[in-house]
Amino acid sequence: xxxxxxxxxxxxxxxxxxxxxxxxxxxxxxxxxxxxxxxxxxxxxxxxxxxxxxxxxxxxxxxxxxxxxxxxxxxxxxxxxxxxxxxxxxxxxxxxxxxxxxxxxxxxxxxxxxxxxxxxxxxxxxxxxxxxxxxxxxxxxxxxxxxxxxxxxxxxxxxxxxxxxxxxxxxxxxxxxxxxxxxxxxxxxxxxxxxxxxxxxxxxxxxxxxxxxxxxxxxxxxxxxxxxxxxxxxxxxxxxxxxxxxxxxxxxxxxxxxxxxxxxxxxxxxxxxxxxxxxxxxxxxxxxxxxxxxxxxxxxxxxxxxxxxxxxxxxxxxxxxxxxxxxxxxxxxxxxxxxxxxxxxxxxxxxxxxxxxxxxxxxxxxxxxxxxxxxxxxxxxxxxxxxxxxxxxxxxxxxxxxxxxxxxxxxxxxxxxxxxxxxxxxxxxxxxxxxxxxxxxxxxxxxxxxxxxxxxxxxxxxxxxxxxxxxxxxxxxxxxxxxxxxxxxxxxxxxxxxxxxxxxxxxxxxxxxxxxxxxxxxxxxxxxxxxxxxxxxxxxxxxx
Amino acid sequence: xxxxxxxxxxxxxxxxxxxxxxxxxxxxxxxxxxxxxxxxxxxxxxxxxxxxxxxxxxxxxxxxxxxxxxxxxxxxxxxxxxxxxxxxxxxxxxxxxxxxxxxxxxxxxxxxxxxxxxxxxxxxxxxxxxxxxxxxxxxxxxxxxxxxxxxxxxxxxxxxxxxxxxxxxxxxxxxxxxxxxxxxxxxxxxxxxxxxxxxxxxxxxxxxxxxxxxxxxxxxxxxxxxxxxxxxxxxxxxxxxxxxxxxxxxxxxxxxxxxxxxxxxxxxxxxxx
Numbered sequence: 001x002x003x004x005x006x007x008x009x010x011x012x013x014x015x016x017x018x019x020x021x022x023x024x025x026x027x028x029x030x031x032x033x034x035x036x037x038x039x040x041x042x043x044x045x046x047x048x049x050x051x052x053x054x055x056x057x058x059x060x061x062x063x064x065x066x067x068x069x070x071x072x073x074x075x076x077x078x079x080x081x082x083x084x085x086x087x088x089x090x091x092x093x094x095x096x097x098x099x100x101x102x103x104x105x106x107x108x109x110x111x112x113x114x115x116x117x118x119x120x121x122x123x124x125x126x127x128x129x130x131x132x133x134x135x136x137x138x139x140x141x142x143x144x145x146x147x148x149x150x151x152x153x154x155x156x157x158x159x160x161x162x163x164x165x166x167x168x169x170x171x172x173x174x175x176x177x178x179x180x181x182x183x184x185x186x187x188x189x190x191x192x193x194x195x196x197x198x199x200x201x202x203x204x205x206x207x208x209x210x211x212x213x214x215x216x217x218x219x220x221x222x223x224x225x226x227x228x229x230x231x232x233x234x235x236x237x238x239x240x241x242x243x244x245x246x247x248x249x250x251x252x253x254x255x256x257x258x259x260x261x262x263x264x265x266x267x268x269x270x271x272x273x274x275x276x277x278x279x280x281x282x283x284x285x286x287x288x289x290x291x292x293x294x295x296x297x298x299x300x301x302x303x304x305x306x307x308x309x310x311x312x313x314x315x316x317x318x319x320x321x322x323x324x325x326x327x328x329x330x331x332x333x334x335x336x337x338x339x340x341x342x343x344x345x346x347x348x349x350x351x352x353x354x355x356x357x358x359x360x361x362x363x364x365x366x367x368x369x370x371x372x373x374x375x376x377x378x379x380x381x382x383x384x385x386x387x388x389x390x391x392x393x394x395x396x397x398x399x400x401x402x403x404x405x406x407x408x409x410x411x412x413x414x415x416x417x418x419x420x421x422x423x424x425x426x427x428x429x430x431x432x433x434x435x436x437x438x439x440x441x442x443x444x445x446x447x448x449x450x451x452x453x454x455x456x457x458x459x460x461x462x463x464x465x466x467x468x469x470x471x472x473x474x475x476x477x478x479x480x481x482x483x484x485x486x487x488x489x490x491x492x493x494x495x496x497x498x499x500x501x502x503x504x505x506x507x508x509x510x511x512x513x514x515x516x517x518x519x520x521x522x523x524x525x526x527x528x529x530x531x532x533x534x535x536x537x538x539x540x541x542x543x544x
Numbered sequence: 545x546x547x548x549x550x551x552x553x554x555x556x557x558x559x560x561x562x563x564x565x566x567x568x569x570x571x572x573x574x575x576x577x578x579x580x581x582x583x584x585x586x587x588x589x590x591x592x593x594x595x596x597x598x599x600x601x602x603x604x605x606x607x608x609x610x611x612x613x614x615x616x617x618x619x620x621x622x623x624x625x626x627x628x629x630x631x632x633x634x635x636x637x638x639x640x641x642x643x644x645x646x647x648x649x650x651x652x653x654x655x656x657x658x659x660x661x662x663x664x665x666x667x668x669x670x671x672x673x674x675x676x677x678x679x680x681x682x683x684x685x686x687x688x689x690x691x692x693x694x695x696x697x698x699x700x701x702x703x704x705x706x707x708x709x710x711x712x713x714x715x716x717x718x719x720x721x722x723x724x725x726x727x728x729x730x731x732x733x734x735x736x737x738x739x740x741x742x743x744x745x746x747x748x749x750x751x752x753x754x755x756x757x758x759x760x761x762x763x764x765x766x767x768x769x770x771x772x773x774x775x776x777x778x779x780x781x782x783x784x785x786x787x788x789x790x791x792x793x794x795x796x797x798x799x800x801x802x803x804x805x806x807x808x809x810x811x812x813x814x815x816x817x
Binding site for chain 1: 718735736737738740741742743744746
């Protein structure tokens with residue numbers, strides 16, 4: 001975190017202008033802790049109290065407008081009063097200039113109590129895309145509004161453009177007379193679709209059919225022109241209204257340049273959103289584990305608490321191991337994102353002053369951008385799959401009671417199911433990660449971590465991870481050498497999981513070396529699990 | 545004219561965590577054994593003040609507490625939630641005060657601050673549970689008072705309309721300002737601490753000047769004979785654990801003779817007197 005704070009705060013010069021800016025590294029860390037405490041307290045009280053009624057009530061639609069469930073509206077109001085909107089934005093626009101890492105932790109605290117609500121809250125982070133690619137005029141116009149509680153949505157998918165966003169057809173035409181863009185068409189499956197501000201992917205280049213004809217726009221609800229046609233009736237995340245939208249001559253502003261909408265801006269937007277879903281997944285894993293642990297301790301059968309049965313205890317141990325490993329991956333990814341995004345910001349500031357990054361800084365930025373891009377699909381894909389497994393196991397530990405609406409575990413189970421689907425399915429995360437598998441990015445990261453000094457207690461685990469990485473290396477080579485043209489497509493998921501398990505094992509070792517009291521047990525369980533999974537994948541890949 | 549609101553707050557031991565060591569052998573509260581918190585009713589008073597501030601442009605909220613130096617924590621927490629400034633009245637000479645001595649010292653401090661348009665305080669503190677300090681402060685400042693307020697409906701033209709909680713219902717009343725209101729705890733859930741305000745005030749400490757002022761008994765020109773233990777006629781004779789068993793209740797009218805009868809009965813039973 002020291003490097004991140006140094007990049008975000010420079011020599012702490014903003015203290016002069018903003019009384020809430022930190023004066024040194026320790027002060028900055030203390031500020032992150034304090035805001036985490038505020039969010040944690042709200043999550044554990046207001047959000048937790050409202051979660052069940054929000055799940056029951058859901059959002060309402062009347063006259064093309066969405067009204068949130070009573071509890072959702074209260075959650076938003078309280079979090080707004082707490083000043084948690086736009087926390088990663090620079091102070092000059094009304095933000096707190098927080099790194100992505102503590103923001104991600106806040107997101108996790110919120111999602112642990114109400115996963116659906118975390119979608120609405122975390123969509124504030126769309127503003128990052130406008131901050132990065134919008135004009136200064138747009139920044140000054142829109143960022144303070146988000147910091148002041150305006151909600152956001154990202155309007156990408158359409159009935160015929162889900163995973164395949166190149167097929168987006170919503171039309172953007174430039175109205176010469178009015179001197180602005182107009183949007184016409186339909187969007188579908190839009191989370192928080194009646195938000196105050198929308199980022200919209202639309203086809204600005206008539207006659208094109210691929211991603212190069214798409215641009216990014218910002219639409220302001222105050223202008224009018226977009227109505228909600230329906231709210232989807234979903235299995236879970238009821239607090240988060242998923243909307244079908246009709247755009248009728250909706251006025252909008254172009255963000256950045258035309259034709260860059262999908263190729264550049266949506267990629268940035270999606271990477272941020274994927275980190276958010278990874279946080280949501282870790283949160284659900286934690287919620288499921290907490291519920292299952294409490295239930296297993298209270299529920300008595302055959303004269304003892306069911307946690308005393310190895311069949312139950314082993315499930316809980318594995319749930320905890322997945323949770324700890326997944327969270328370590330999430331935070332590592334967030335830190336990588338922070339370093340490169342902060343360096344991009346430094347570059348922007350220097351550019352304005354006619355200066356550039358030093359070659360070392362440029363190299364650092366490239367390194368961390370690559371690592372962030374490589375770890376994001378791992379964090380999203382693995383955590384969403386693991387949280388589904390944890391919710392499944394958590395419900396199983398509850399037995400018949402878990403199937404009943406009286407227990408929150410069924411809500412986590414329903415809420416978890418979407419995490420491996422939206423913001424790019426697990427299968428698409430595998431596609432995004434495959435190039436880093438074949439180019440050896442994950443392997444190189446593992447090799448680097450093998451050299452990290454650890455405690456004598458953790459040393460044997462590091463050795464086991466070295467042998468796991470050997471398997472990954474051999475399996476990758478085997479697939480590369482395969483003559484079958486689609487061998488990589490068939491084996492990609494296995495290689496992806498092998499790489500993720502190797503990386504997570506190292507991160508968990510680092511944590512266990514720091515805090516054996518918290519992580520030693522999870523490390524033990526996770527290593528057994530990861531080795532067995534790697535051996536399985538290795539065997540099957542060996543048949544290529 | 546801008547609106548000035550004063551909120552009286554107290555740091556109290558969290559009596560929800562009472563254990564066997566909650567009282568000292570001397571019969572006073574063992575403050576070391578219990579976590580110190582913001583008195584819940586006072587939080588409701590602060591929230592009503594913050595709502596008034598939102599409705600009245602230019603309104604200012606000052607928070608006042610009397611207590612140990614550690615009580616600065618509740619003042620800081622008030623700043624985190626949106627109060628504009630705070631005063632900590634702290635002095636060894638003020639220690640051991642009962643409600644009479646407390647209200648005297650607070651009234652002295654309020655005179656120094658300048659009588660505001662509204663004084664809001666929680667109905668009662670969860671440690672003493674007397675509900676006396678608010679009303680006594682009003683008396684000492686010769687201000688009208690309305691107790692057990694659960695809603696402030698309107699504040700305009702020198703009058704405030706209120707809804708107060710009474711036995712079996714509510715009562716709508718109006719009072720002239722300035723006045724003092726005591727607020728029931730469930731009148732309003734207090735808003736959370738605001739991130740920017742927390743980061744702004746986390747280093748704020750009591751000082752002679754500034755956002756959080758610290759005053760002694762001499763600073764507020766208090767007569768020491770009326771302060772602290774010296775100024776407190778209340779003496780704790782013994783503390784007993786009582787479990788309420790009686791379920792019956794009696795309803796009296798406002799008839800003088802009935803009230804007189806009740807007083808005599810209570811004195812005869814040694815419940816008061």
